[in-house]
Amino acid sequence: MGPLARLVQKEFRQIFRDPLMVRLIFLMPIIQLFVLGHAVSLDLKGVRVSVLDPVPGPLSRRLSQAVWETETFTPGPPVATPSQAEDLLVQGRTDLVLHFPVDLERRMRQGNGVLGINLDGRNSAQAGQALAQVQAVLNLEAARLASGWKGQAPRPGGVTLQPLYLYNPELVSRYQMVPAITILLITIISAMLTGMSVVREKELGTLEQLLVSPLTSRQLVLGKTIPLAILSFGELAVATLAAILVFRLPLEGSVLLLSGAVFLYLLVTLGGGLLASTVSSTQQQAIFTVWFFLVFSILLSGFFFPVANMPQALRWLTWMNPMRFIIEIVRGIYLKGSGPADLALPLGMLAAHGVGVFSLALWRFRKRVA
Amino acid sequence: MRPTTESGLAVRAHHLSRRFGDFTAVDSLDLDVEAGEIFGFLGANGAGKTTAIRMLCGLLAPSAGEAWVDGLPISTHGEAVKRRIGYMSQRFGLYDDLRVGENLEFYGGIYGLDSAAIKARRGELLERLDLSQALDRPTGSLPLGYKQRLALGVALLHRPPILFLDEPTGGVDPVARRAFWDLIYEVAAEGTTVFVTTHYMDEAEYCGRVSIMVAGRIQALGTPASLKAEHGARDMQDLFLKVVGT
Incomplete structure (x- = not known):
């Protein structure tokens, strides 16, 4: 040695x-x-989803219903304005807010329906996971809807979510x-x-x-x-x-x-x-x-x-x-x-x-x- | 003129100096130590003993001058000098968390001894230092006197021709000190040069020659008997006080 x-x-x-x-x-x-x-446990349960829907219609109702029906999500308090959505998130009374645009159906028929979604990014993993699940549910439901529309080829993924994080926008x-x-x-x-x-x-x-x-x-x-x-x-x-x-x-x-x-x-x-x-x-x-x-x-x-x-x-x-x-x-x-x-x-x-x-x-x- | 190294000199210093800023710790030291001598290097605290020893051992570079250890100039042959010296300080340099045997094994290893050589030398030294029973004991659990002997064993592992001991007996009881000096005599009798500093004047009496350092310079140099006669001192204690006090 x-x-x-x-x-x-x-x-x-x-x-x-x-x-x-x-x-x-x-x-x-x-x-x-x-x-x-x-x-880091990522089991999501009972995530509260609120809906901001200026012109409620059968389409938005069906989409939000689809989200709420899953095990992961439950309905949160209703939201009337974007600033109220932010308040509820800050106060922790809801976990995410879906914004339905006024012309959702027209956009979806064109295959580019865009929904806004408000989340709290502080718990980044949870937020990311929730976002992905909402997207999955909406995609599925959008595809089902599209297949029912006459003269329209079934088009999956007709809905895109545009997330708006309150905190931690980089989602570290x-x-x-x-x-x-x-x-x-x-x-x-x-x-x-x-x-x-x-x-x-x-x-x-x-x-x-x-x-x-x-x-x-x-x-x-x-x-x-x-x-x-x-x-x-x-x-x-x-x-x-x-x-x-x-x-x-x-x-x-x-x-x-x-x-x-x-x-x-x-x-x-x-x-x-x-x-x-x-x-x-x-x-x-x-x-x-x-x-x-x-x-x-x-x-x-x-x-x-x-x-x-x-x-x-x-x-x-x-x-x-x-x-x-x-x-x-x-x-x-x-x-x-x-x-x-x-x-x-x-x-x-x-x-x-x-x-x-x-x-x-x-x-x-x-x-x-x- | 550059002095030549003479065979038979274990340590030679020529105008050896060390300055720290404005402070001159060692001031143009000249010293010859014969091979096989027990040389007592005395002086008050702060007189420059430790600085001088550190230069001779290659721990500190001189500001000026030169020294030879076993005939080798320290400025150019630092590595070779290190193989020829054993060093033991008051702090012992032992690893308390290693066993006695492991300390010897480690130090033997860094001096390049192979496992078989370490084992043989270790057994021999433990026998001689009366530490054979302590082989597997944690070093930290040894009484101070035992540690001191072990530290000497570490310094002797590679059979150095010159042994530097810097206050090796500090804090040890008189019986252990006496036993330690018996060992030093044995080592010197085998031809090893012993260069030792101490604050115990009874120990100075055991040395073949002593030097007394004051403010970086050697003020007195000779055998204990001749120095005492020269200064009209009763004993070494008296001599030391007379030399240092003036």
Whole structure:
């Protein structure tokens, strides 16, 4: 076993001997995913549907009836004006409002009936699901109607819904959250623990003992980062399995591409942890330093707020944020099945960040300690 | 003129200096330590002992001057120097969460010893340090005296010709200190050079030669007996106070 392998062995021994560490690394993500798993349950029941119908007629009545008859939806309070619709939604007295246009029948006969629908986008997954179900019911009913119309070929899909969300118009769904949370878990494990484990050796005086040994600073850096990279990939595997099995997320893209992108991202987080350790002499300082950058990274990553909705100045700032690119990449891989060609830009940016941060860390580490 | 390294010198410093900003911690240090010597490197807190040792061990770059360890210049042969020295500080440098055997295994490994060599050397050292029963004990659970001996074992694993001990006996009871010095004598008798700092003047008495450092410079250098005679001191404690106080 060479010196580097001994370092890796020692790190693993220390990690697995600390019960708190084992719990933090392995139990924390499982608990987080489990809690989220419950929050993300998508069974819709008793969704209240109100109708805004300026000129009530048999057609609109039949369509709304069809919606209400399903198990998912129940009738909500009647609505007379668009502003009343908004009020009821804000007060939580109804869940969605269907707007029937005055000339619905004429439009439907032309095959382009458009209905407005008001929803509350805060519970994005639920809103998205409800929208899809309303659309399905209306399509079916519209097709039935059309087949009954004389001189008209059966034309399915004669009704289109035009959703108008009160909140969260981008509909950032939990589908988008789960892949992003995976990244967050990996970030914490790799950046925090790297920073802490180096600084802990400073505190204990063992770092000095390593520095008088013939270990090179490159061996030291690799010995510290390889174990945490391995644990991060373990975390990725657990979170990916949970995303697929618990959240029923379709992993559309390639696992290989996902791993490759995470590897590039780990260069950033492990390098960041090392950088934090070179400016910190206590574990508290290291944690605080990592946390400080973590908060900005999360806020400017599109994790909660889509980058496209940010003011121009902040949007520029996100280019300096590697988390923005990895989140773009994992969401693309998970939800759209994006390949390397689709993700060339974020992958390139991530690679640049990764190589840059890790080289800087290596250089700083050499300068500070060797 | 560039001084030549002479065989037989374990440590040689020539105008070795280290400045931190405006503060000169080590001021043009000149020092020769013979191979096999037990050399006591004394001085008050802040006199520059630790800075000097850190430079000799390659932990800190000198601002000026040069030093040779086992004949190798530290400025150009840092890596080779590190293979030739053992280092033990007051903080011991042990992993409390690893077992005694695992600490030795790890440090042996980073000095490039293979598994068989580690096993053999580990058994030998544990026997010698009277720690054989402690092999599987968590290091953190050992009494301080045991830890101290283990730290010495770690420093000796790769059979270094020169051993640097930076206040190795701090906080340990007199019996353990005495036992520790018996070990140091044994090691020196085998030809290892021991370069040791201490604040215990009874320990200074055990050294072949001592130097006393004041404000970054060596103020006194010689055998304990000759220095005491020179300064008219009753004992090492008296000598130290006389040299440092002036």
